[in-house]
Amino acid sequence: MAWAVVVSVLVMTILSLLRVNVIIAILAAGLTAGLMNGETLVSSLELLVGGMGEQASVALSYILLGAFAVAISYSGITSLLIGYLLRVLKDKRTMMVLVIAFVASLSQNVIPVHIAFIPILIPPLLKLFDEMKLDRRAVAAALTFGLKAPYVMLPVGFGYIFHETIQSSMSSSGIDLGIGSIAQSLIIPGSGMIVGLFIAIFVTYRKKRDLPDVATEGQGFEVKKVETAKFNLQHIWTIVAIVVTLVIQAVWQNLILAALAGIILMFIFRVVPYHKGDKVVNEGIGMMGFIAFVMLVAAGYANVLTETESVSALVEVSSEYLGDNQAFIAFLLLLVGLIVTMGIGSSFATIPILAALFVPICLSAGFSPMATAALIGTAGALGDAGSPASDSTLGPTSGLNADGKHNHIWDTCVPTFLHFNIPLFIFGWAASLFL
Known part of the structure; x- marks a missing residue:
């Protein structure tokens, strides 16, 4: 039971690296975890399917956001933005990636739309990326950074939900700490992600990269040629729909x-003709449906780990080797967090599980409340970048693979794992020792 998490995550990771479809890889991981915990194949499958309902609302929201993104593209308003970027950032590859990282960062705190902006902004830019010979792995790193770093460091928008989850989880386990103190404890770990972003942009993926002209199967979104457009009434109605959303x-x-309201307004304002309703929804499903289903299966896998108490068993076995060395304890706890979050694919869903297990260990080892918060927050965030089942990687892939030239595992998951999890681990480990 104790090693079910490790083995199942390895199964998922190895299959994904071998280019096995991520849904099949997660299903295999879930069944492996169930079988290793004494469940039958049928009961393991029942646990997995039973847990899928927990992410049903998220899956539906992603599909509707995809349809809304397609509706916005019909208005032609993205052509205005792309035209501006063409004039200002053409042949400025580094600046382009930094701007994308900045826009992505706004999606978590200032304008909390999460990954909804990606299918609106990125597909129309793909042709420009190819003309600039921009390495899309740098863009994937910029997008994932923007989807993670702000909520890790700033208690605003999704960040407030993340920090509040840490606070309530710690409180229920015996440690009371304010949101402000939790935010301070995560500044150091979050800074590691900034370092990772700069390494990705200025070192690893700085050189030009040519992609083949012939694309593999894309995500179902038609990448249209960007044409010169003038601001008109349709664009005004589109902005109104976006603001309402x-x-x-x-x-x-x-x-x-929010997404449903946006779609309805796009039809009411006649930005999208009524007879194109089926096409808009179908393209939205093609764009975001894969992500939605991966999130459902990942929730089922998380349910298998939770119901079989695999995570708690792993922590209990690990605690036998902890001793009283704080550096070693922090290292091992972060390693457990990395493994668990890689499998579940969600920082927010992992925090309550980890906090209940980490707080007693941290109290007995003499960690301060802020150091404990840094450990829990970092352990929850670890693995989210790089996990095949995370929306922090699935979102960037949905945009970058709209033309079928971007691989989810090798072009998104592997680069983001290396550039964010490694510095996040190191900086989080340091924070737990210094705070």
Whole structure:
């Protein structure tokens, strides 16, 4: 039971690296975890399917956001943005990637739309990327950075939800700590991600990269040629629909309602003709449906690990070797967090599981409350970048692979794992010892 998490995550990782479809890889990992915990093949499958419902709302919201993104593309407003970028950033590859990282960062805190902006912004830019010979792995790193670093460091938007989850999870286990103190404890780990981003942009993926003209199967989104466009009434209505969507999402924290409102307004304002409704939804499913289904299967895998108590068993076995060396304890706890989050694919879902196990160990080892928060926050964030099942990697791939020239594992997951998990681990480990 104790090693079920490790073995199942290895199964998922190895199959993914061998280019086996990520859904099949996660299913194999879930069944492996179940069988190693004494479940039958049938009962393991039942646990996996039973847990898929927990992410049903997220899956539906992603599909609706995909349809909304397609509707926005029909308005031609993205051509205005792309035209501006062409004039200002043409042949400025590094600046282009930095701008994308900045825009992505806004999606977590200032305008909390998460990955919804990616299918709107990225597909129209792909032709420009190819003309500039920009390495798409650098763009993947920039997008993943923007989807993770802000919520790790800043308690605003999705960041507030992340920090509040840490606070409530620690409180229920016996440590009371304010949101401000939790944010301070995660500044050092988050800084590691900034270092990783700079290494990816200025060192690893700085050189030009040619991609083949012949694409493999894409995500179902038609990459249209960017044409010169002038601002018109349709663009005004599109902006109104976007603003309404953002307001609904910010006030009611409901992506389904927000995306549905945006789609309805696009039809009411006649930005998208009514007879193209089926095409818009179909393209939205083609763009985001794969992500939605991966999230469902990943939730099922998480349910297998939770119901079989595999994570707690792993921590209990690990604690036998901890001793009283804080450096070694912190290292081992972060390693457990990396393994668990790689499998589950969600920082937010991992935090309550890890906090219940980490707090007693940290208290007995003499870690301060802020050091404990740094360990829990870092352990939860570790693995999210680089996990085949994470929306932090699936989102960038959905945009970058719209023309079928970007591989999810080798072009998104491997680069983001190396450039963010390694510095996040090192800086988080240091924070736990200094705080």
